[in-house]
Amino acid sequence: MSIPQNTVMPSNDTTHIQQTNLRVISLVVMLGGWVLALAYVLGYVISRDARFLHLIAAQSAYSIALTIAWVLQRAGRHRASTWLMFLSTFVASIFMALTIEGIGVVLGVLVAIIFSIIAWQTLSTRSAALAILVSLLAGIAIAWIDINTPAPNRLTGGFFVTTLLIVAGGVVIFILLINALRGIEFRRIGAQIRAAFLVVSILPVLIVTVFQTATLTNVLTTQASNALRQNAELVTERVNTQLFLLASYVEEDASNPVIRNYLQKPDGSVSFLVLLASRYPGLISYGLLDKDGILVIDHRGSTRGNERDTAYFQAAVSTRITYISDVVLDEDTRRGVFFVSKPVLDEQGKLLGVLRAKISGEQIQSIAQESAAQFGTGFSVVILDEANIILAHSARPELRTKILAMPGQTTLNTLQQAGRLPLAGEISARMDELAAQIEQANPQTLFTGSLLPGETTGDYIALSSTMYKPWKVLTAQNAGVFLAPARNQVLSTLLIILFLLGAVYFGANLTTGLLVTPINRLVAAAQELGKGNLDTPLALARKDELGTLSAVLDNARRQIYDLLQTLEQRVEERTQQLTLANARNERRAQQLTTVSIVTHAIVSVQNVDEVLETITSQISEAFGYYHVGIFLLDENREYAVLRAANSAGGKAMLARGHRLRVGRQGIVGNVTNTGRYRIALDVGEDAVFFNNPDLPYTRSEAAFPLIIGEEIIGALDVQSTEPNAFSEDDLTVLGLLSDQIAIAIQNARQFEATRQAFAELQQLYAASQEIGWQSTTGEGDIIGYRYAKGNLEPLQKMPETATTTQDNTLTIPIALREKEFGVLKIRHSGRKSGWTENETRMYEAIAERMSFALENARLFAESRRRANLERNAAEAAAKISSSSQFESILRRAAEEISRFLDGAEVLVQIQPETLEKPAGKLPE
Numbered sequence: 001m002s003i004p005q006n007t008v009m010p011s012n013d014t015t016h017i018q019q020t021n022l023r024v025i026s027l028v029v030m031l032g033g034w035v036l037a038l039a040y041v042l043g044y045v046i047s048r049d050a051r052f053l054h055l056i057a058a059q060s061a062y063s064i065a066l067t068i069a070w071v072l073q074r075a076g077r078h079r080a081s082t083w084l085m086f087l088s089t090f091v092a093s094i095f096m097a098l099t100i101e102g103i104g105v106v107l108g109v110l111v112a113i114i115f116s117i118i119a120w121q122t123l124s125t126r127s128a129a130l131a132i133l134v135s136l137l138a139g140i141a142i143a144w145i146d147i148n149t150p151a152p153n154r155l156t157g158g159f160f161v162t163t164l165l166i167v168a169g170g171v172v173i174f175i176l177l178i179n180a181l182r183g184i185e186f187r188r189i190g191a192q193i194r195a196a197f198l199v200v201s202i203l204p205v206l207i208v209t210v211f212q213t214a215t216l217t218n219v220l221t222t223q224a225s226n227a228l229r230q231n232a233e234l235v236t237e238r239v240n241t242q243l244f245l246l247a248s249y250v251e252e253d254a255s256n257p258v259i260r261n262y263l264q265k266p267d268g269s270v271s272f273l274v275l276l277a278s279r280y281p282g283l284i285s286y287g288l289l290d291k292d293g294i295l296v297i298d299h300r301g302s303t304r305g306n307e308r309d310t311a312y313f314q315a316a317v318s319t320r321i322t323y324i325s326d327v328v329l330d331e332d333t334r335r336g337v338f339f340v341s342k343p344v345l346d347e348q349g350k351l352l353g354v355l356r357a358k359i360s361g362e363q364i365q366s367i368a369q370e371s372a373a374q375f376g377t378g379f380s381v382v383i384l385d386e387a388n389i390i391l392a393h394s395a396r397p398e399l400r401t402k403i404l405a406m407p408g409q410t411t412l413n414t415l416q417q418a419g420r421l422p423l424a425g426e427i428s429a430r431m432d433e434l435a436a437q438i439e440q441a442n443p444q445t446l447f448t449g450s451l452l453p454g455e456t457t458g459d460y461i462a463l464s465s466t467m468y469k470p471w472k473v474l475t476a477q478n479a480g481v482f483l484a485p486a487r488n489q490v491l492s493t494l495l496i497i498l499f500l501l502g503a504v505y506f507g508a509n510l511t512t513g514l515l516v517t518p519i520n521r522l523v524a525a526a527q528e529l530g531k532g533n534l535d536t537p538l539a540l541a542r543k544d545e546l547g548t549l550s551a552v553l554d555n556a557r558r559q560i561y562d563l564l565q566t567l568e569q570r571v572e573e574r575t576q577q578l579t580l581a582n583a584r585n586e587r588r589a590q591q592l593t594t595v596s597i598v599t600h601a602i603v604s605v606q607n608v609d610e611v612l613e614t615i616t617s618q619i620s621e622a623f624g625y626y627h628v629g630i631f632l633l634d635e636n637r638e639y640a641v642l643r644a645a646n647s648a649g650g651k652a653m654l655a656r657g658h659r660l661r662v663g664r665q666g667i668v669g670n671v672t673n674t675g676r677y678r679i680a681l682d683v684g685e686d687a688v689f690f691n692n693p694d695l696p697y698t699r700s701e702a703a704f705p706l707i708i709g710e711e712i713i714g715a716l717d718v719q720s721t722e723p724n725a726f727s728e729d730d731l732t733v734l735g736l737l738s739d740q741i742a743i744a745i746q747n748a749r750q751f752e753a754t755r756q757a758f759a760e761l762q763q764l765y766a767a768s769q770e771i772g773w774q775s776t777t778g779e780g781d782i783i784g785y786r787y788a789k790g791n792l793e794p795l796q797k798m799p800e801t802a803t804t805t806q807d808n809t810l811t812i813p814i815a816l817r818e819k820e821f822g823v824l825k826i827r828h829s830g831r832k833s834g835w836t837e838n839e840t841r842m843y844e845a846i847a848e849r850m851s852f853a854l855e856n857a858r859l860f861a862e863s864r865r866r867a868n869l870e871r872n873a874a875e876a877a878a879k880i881s882s883s884s885q886f887e888s889i890l891r892r893a894a895e896e897i898s899r900f901l902d903g904a905e906v907l908v909q910i911q912p913e914t915l916e917k918p919a920g921k922l923p924e
Contacts, residue, residue: 025118026070026081029089033063055099062092082122086115086131090138097146105143112139224460224477225446232462232475235371235381242281242367243468246340246359247322249279254342254355263288263344263352266296273299282363284330284337288344289313289354296353307356311418312339316354320345324468327361327391328419329401336361336391336401361391365400368392371475378481380451380459386470387411388435389420395452403428405435429453438463438472451476522550593622608748612644615741619718620646623730626721627695629653630741631660631668632706632714638662640672640715649694671703671715677735678703679726700725704738708746716741784822810835812847816855824850 037059044052065088072081093111112135119131253259253276262272277286277299287298293308307313315323325339341356368381372394375381383392388404403421406412406428415421430453437449441463450459451474459476466473616628627647631640639659645651660666663673667680680701692698698719706714716738720726726734784795814822824847876896883889890908898906 023073025122026066026073026085029085030063030066030070033059033066033092037063051099055096058092058095058099062088079123079127082119082127082131086119086134089115090134090142093138093142094145097142098149101146101149105146107146108139108141108143110139111142112136221460225462228446228460228462228475228477231371231375231379231477232464232473235367235383235475236464236466236473238367238371239364239383239471239473240467242363243324243340243466246280246357247324247342247468250340250342250355250357251322254344259288259344259355260346260352263290263296264346268297268303270297270299270301273297277357280357280359282360282366283357284360285356285358287356287358289356291317291351291353293354310339312341312356313354316341316343316356317351320351326385326418326420326469327364327389327401329422331419334422336364361400365392365397368394369397375475375477378478380474380476380478382451382474382476384438384472384474385420386472387415387420388438388472389415390429391471393451399429399453402426404438405430405432437461438474448479449476522553526553608745608752609644611744611748612741615737615744616644616646616650619734619737623718623734624720625718625725626697627717627719629717629719630706630714631672631717632745633662633672633712634659640668643714647695649692649696653694667701667703668715668717671705672712675705675707675712677705677731677738679731681723695719697721699723702726702731702734704734706738706742706745708742713742713745808834810840810843812840812844814847814851814854816851822851822854 037056040052040055040059043049044056065084069081069085069088072078072084089111093107097107115135115138116132119128119135122128123131256276258272262269273286273288277283280286283299285298285300285302287302288296289307290296293306293310293313295303295305295307297303312323312325315325320343322340322342325341327336327338329335330337338359338361339356340359341354343354344352346352364383368383369392372379372381379394381392381394382390384404385391387407390399390402390404393399401422403415407415412421412427416423421427431451434449434451437447441447446460446462448459449461451461458480459478461474461476464473464475465471612630616630619625620628627645627650629645629650630643632643633639634641639661642650642654642658645654660669660672662669667678671678682699698721700720700723702718704716704718705712706716716734718726718734786793786795809825809827812824812826813820814824824843826843876893876899879896880889880892883892890910894906894908897908
């Protein structure tokens with residue numbers, strides 16, 4: 001079973017439905033398993049049959065497995081739960097079929113159908129396909145096991161168990177299908193209604209039909225079984241009567257004085273024998289044997305033959321009672337015959353001879369055929385001897401004298417020697433299945449099989465045994481014959497179901513039309529609305545839920561229609577608003593771009609004048625202002641001096657040094673005094689008259705303070721030719737720009753001061769470096785070294801500096817920070833060409849490293865000299881301070897200083913006016 005093509009099931013919903021179905025099914029199956037276990041316990045208590053103990057043990061294990069499956073489902077392991085439930089049910093069903101007879105077919109069909117539906121509702125598509133295949137195979141296996149398992153030691157299910165399975169299974173299938181309809185989302189409501197009608201109406205009818213058919217089948221089977229048993233008893237009675245009649249005739253004739261006298265004094269007359277033989281049905285030969293087994297005479301006048309070794313003679317002589325022989329093949333006709341014999345005794349009980357009657361086997365065949373014809377169509381009668389040799393067969397007479405199944409060689413030889421089977425030709429009837437069933441069956445037991453070669457089923461067979469011979473009578477009736485009423489009922493029911501199906505479908509269509517037609521009208525109207533046709537009415541003249549829904553939808557349609565009438569005006573208004581918003585956004589974006597450019601200028605340009613000029617140009621271009629100027633306060637903070645402007649008038653004002661007094665002149669003076677921005681207009685209540693000949697077109701002006709920390713350093717002046725030119729966004733951005741300009745000015749000033757200080761420091765360092773090298777080179781006569789031909793010699797004169805290579809000589813200056821203080825000359829006498837670029841670069845790198853090394857060495861030597869000087873000064877100070885006498889201090893100071901200066905003349909003198917000052921006061 002698969003989901004119909006007209007269904008759409010989201011994966012999340014499908015998973016939820018599958019889990020819900022599994023939760024319900026696992027709980028129901030678990031409870032059903034325990035209930036069935038209790039039923040087995042009740043069966044054992046009532047019957048005390050030990051076979052119920054096996055069922056109880058198996059069902060308990062099965063119920064435990066179902067409980068585990070339910071626990072797994074509760075734990076979220078849905079797939080494991082489903083498969084455990086499936087496999088445990090299949091195993092339990094197979095065990096039930098092995099234990100209970102007659103329920104396998106019904107149980108197998110129900111297992112295949114029910115668990116296929118469960119798999120469809122609880123598993124994914126791939127797993128469900130596998131589970132359905134397993135269910136079908138399990139159903140087939142259960143039915144096959146029940147059919148082919150021998151009946152002994154099995155409980156009989158009976159009609160009640162079968163009916164219970166059918167009803168319970170039908171109810172379960174009905175519930176599962178109804179549950180399946182809940183999980184299917186149809187694309188059309190009509191299809192869902194029709195499916196629901198068909199399932200709800202047809203499935204119960206099918207269940208009732210199956211139940212009635214099973215009931216009728218059971219009734220017909222019971223009636224046929226009873227009739228079959230009666231017919232079997234009737235056939236057996238006829239065979240017994242025939243044998244009894246023959247035996248009675250022989251016994252009566254054996255005691256006849258005429259027979260006795262004839263054996264004592266044979267006269268060759270046969271008239272009395274002919275008269276006696278006329279009573280025997282199927283008689284072939286009626287004769288008298290003397291006590292030695294020699295044929296005295298028979299009713300045909302024959303007097304030749306020695307029958308002393310025959311079984312019927314030996315048995316009659318030895319037992320002295322009437323004997324009926326087995327059916328043997330006649331030596332002349334090769335047809336089946338049997339003998340009835342009786343010893344003939346005189347008055348004293350002495351053996352005179354044996355009376356025997358040779359009867360044709362056709363007599364037994366006649367009984368079988370007449371009985372089968374009397375019973376009616378579909379009946380068959382087969383009579384077998386104790387070796388399963390066919391004595392009579394109403395349907396297939398040619399099978400007489402053949403054995404059902406080929407016996408072993410020893411048995412075959414014995415039967416052939418006894419004349420019961422032919423020595424050549426076809427011996428077996430090839431009915432081995434029937435022979436096996438007869439071995440397992442008991443007298444008066446019914447079983448199913450076939451009395452025809454090559455067939456195994458189709459007949460109900462009753463087995464009975466004759467009284468005077470160990471013969472078996474098989475009376476059979478074809479199941480198709482006595483079940484014909486059930487088959488006819490099934491056909492009639494199918495026709496009724498088809499008619500009912502058509503009626504239900506017709507009724508479903510009518511019901512669907514009543515429900516779906518107004519819905520389709522609503523759908524069609526909604527589709528028209530979707531196309532834009534808002535004048536399509538939606539109201540339905542109904543008072544039910546559909547009428548309410550249509551009224552609500554129609555009201556919504558009218559509201560939408562009214563809304564669309566004013567939509568164009570609203571769209572136009574919104575378009576204008578969006579246009580204005582876009583213009584503001586574009587202007588804002590341009591302003592923000594200007595802020596970014598100004599910020600970049602602050603970082604990249606370090607000169608104050610260049611920064612201010614760049615800022616005024618960028619603001620004017622970005623905002624479209626007529627004039628942009630930047631004022632900075634002078635050193636006395638009395639005037640705001642124009643330092644940068646973009647307009648022609650502003651440049652003229654800049655050329656003549658335009659300035660405004662702080663706090664007194666214009667809005668710039670006001671802003672530089674208060675530190676708050678101000679706007680001036682020539683219209684409105686706060687109109688101002690702009691009288692500046694350099695900027696004659698100004699109609700709006702705004703000034704913003706330039707503040708660093710809490711200090712006002714200037715103002716940003718912006719003028720426009722438009723009245724009311726400054727929006728709140730413009731003021732916000734210009735205020736942000738004024739903060740950035742103040743930062744730019746501060747950075748430029750700091751950069752200028754830093755650059756100036758760095759230049760002074762470079763000059764001081766260069767002078768110190770030059771003095772240091774002069775001091776270093778002046779300390780000795782050696783100013784360099786020359787290495788040539790393996791000899792190293794000092795230089796006492798500086799060679800001329802050059803940067804070119806002549807006569808294969810490479811001259812490279814030794815310089816540090818653009819200050820040359822030496823030269824490196826390299827000459828190769830064997831080189832004919834000039835120096836390569838790589839060689840020149842390599843030696844320049846060496847000269848550069850040499851300059852750093854020489855400078856480090858000079859600095860180290862200078863540091864060491866200063867350290868020695870400081871150490872000597874400290875020692876001298878210590879010696880001087882060690883004296884306490886005035887004259888000693890002066891003398892020690894002169895000595896130490898002279899020692900520092902290598903014996904130079906040193907004069908240490910105290911000023912006379914110092915000595916004349918009052919004591920106790922040190923000179924200032």
